[in-house]
Amino acid sequence: MTGNPLSRRDVVRGAVFLGVGAATGGLSVTGAPPALAAPDTAAALAVPVPTIASCATWGARSPGSLSVISSSPDKIVIHHTAGANTTNYTQAQAFAMARSIQNFHMDGNGWSDSGQHFTISRGGYVMEGRHNSLSRLRAGSGMVVGAHCPGQNDKGIGIENEGTYTSATPPAALYDSLVQFCAYICDQYNIAASRIYGHRDYVATICPGNGLYNLLPQLRADVADVLAGGGGDPPPSFSAIVDNTTSGRFTASANWLTSTYSAERYGADYRYANPAAVSDVAYYKVNIPAEGTYRIDAWYPGIAGYNTATPYVVLAKSGNQTVVVDQSTGGGAWRSLGTFTLTAGDKNVVGVSRWSGAAGYVVADAVRVTRV
Ligand SMILES: [Zn+2]
Known part of the structure; x- marks a missing residue:
């Protein structure tokens, strides 16, 4: 404590082509480059950003003179x-408590503002304490000098946890918020989880109480787990293959005929159509579990005579991305179309378009979508 509280029937049989021996080869990718993995996606999986009510949100009074310094804190100091x-776990009660503490610190202790940098209610609401604490934390550099622990006010972020924990331990809502919040602070300021201390480690006080103080080793371990991605939202592995025969997941008009001609096909058969300047796309529907970065691979029987410039269309978050594939070669294997950011939902994700300027059948066989 710091005081208080995805018909031409005339040419149909796939046997029109003699050569099956497709030389191995790659894909010709032209047009808009496939979207590469967005760098922010990787960074986003570390620590969730908690909701923190600013001083203005909970109705703080204007503070007196405060000192904001450029050096960053190197530790967190826990208080009760x-x-x-x-047992009033509402936001209203949390805000009222924050105002009460500020009043006490300003009017009772004669301080310029709340002494602590942040406050967490028993309902788990995280609030800014001293003005400028939140802006500096968001910036991840600098801090406002606090008034919560002599000798540590310009080095430690002070967090007041509502309640008295001399014997009691904090409610789960408070503890869970404390873990997530400390992880956010550690991530923003690059502070090791091991540098979370109790007020009593510096001053002769029972604060934060034996109940909470004895939880600090667990708190450090739980914060370290969140920082390692364990307590955050690590992307689960996801891979789905949709073949032209996959029930309910492949859609193509009657212009797309069926063939078993090439031994390089995926599964029982594949679909093919003559190229034409028409909007007649064969689509693959995939249930994308969450927005994220996915690699998309296509499988087609590569036969000399098949279309050398087949447009695959990926329905990416940034809009439709066209990847042109030479289906005359390199078939009978998964060929990467690239990596894309996809949004969540059970929807068409990839399509094979007939709109190609090149001659030869365009083929729609199978696609695979894998989270990366
Ligand atoms: Zn304290």
Whole structure:
């Protein structure tokens, strides 16, 4: 405590082509480059950003003179407010408590503002304490000098946890918020989870109480787990193959005929159509579990005579991305179309278009979508 509280029937049989021996080869990717993995996707999986009510949000008074310094904190200091262990877990109560502490610190202690940098209610609401604490934390550099722990006010971020924990331990809502919030602070300021301390480590005080102080080793371990991605939202592995025979997931008009001609096909058969300047796309529907970065591979029987410039269309977050594939070669294997950011949902994700300027059948066989 710091005081208080995806018909031409005349040419149909696939046997029109003699050569099956497709030389191995790659894809010709032209047009808009496939979207590469967005760098922010990787970074986003570390630590979730918690909701933090600013001083203005909870109705703080204007502070007196405060000192914002360029050096960043190197630790977190945990306190308890030593106030009542209320069962009122509402936001309204949390905000009222923050105002009460500020009043006490300003009017009772004669301080310029709340002494602590942040406050967490028993309902788990995280609030800014001293003005400028939130802006500096968001920036990840610098801090406002606090008034919560002599000798650590310009080095440690002070967090007041509502309640008295001399014997009681904090409610799950408070503890869970504390873990996520400390992980965010550690991530923003590059502070090791091991540098979370109790007020009593510096000053002769029972604060934050034996109940909370004894939880600090667990708190450091839980914060370290969140920082390692364990407590955050690590992307689960995901891979789905949709073949032209996959029930309910492949859609193509009657202009797309069926063939078993090439031994390089995926599964029982594949679909093919003459190229034409028409909007007649064969689509593959995939249930994308969450927005993220996915690699998309296509499987087609590569036969000399098949279309050398087949447009695959990926329905990416940034809009339709066209990847042109030479289906006359390199078939009978998964060929990467690239990596794309896809949004969540059960929807058409990839399509094979007939709109090609090149001659030869365009083929729609199978696609595979893998989270990366
Ligand atoms: Zn304290």
